[in-house]
Amino acid sequence: MVKKKIFPYELIGEKIEILHSKNKSNLGIKGKVIDETKMTLKIKWGEKVKTLLKNNITFKIVRNEQIITGQEIMKRPEERIKGK
DSSP: OOOOOOOOSOOTTOEEEEEEESSGGGTTOEEEEEEEOSSEEEEEETTEEEEEEGGGEEEEETTTOOEEEGGGGOSOHHHHHHTO
């Protein structure tokens, strides 16, 4: 059995950059995560708030350069943090 990589940290407040997206208009967006659900991330991007589907994106956390695919974090934040 292969152990799945888990990202156990809170994303709200992190600055991220979208590296890959099925929606090409989202490429290169840099912003601060202001909300997270099981399926989406809400990013404050300039004066706008953009809702991104997790399963469509790959992003980088600016602070530590960690690259994460949205599919790796397809859980509710509280479930992911608890490791369930």
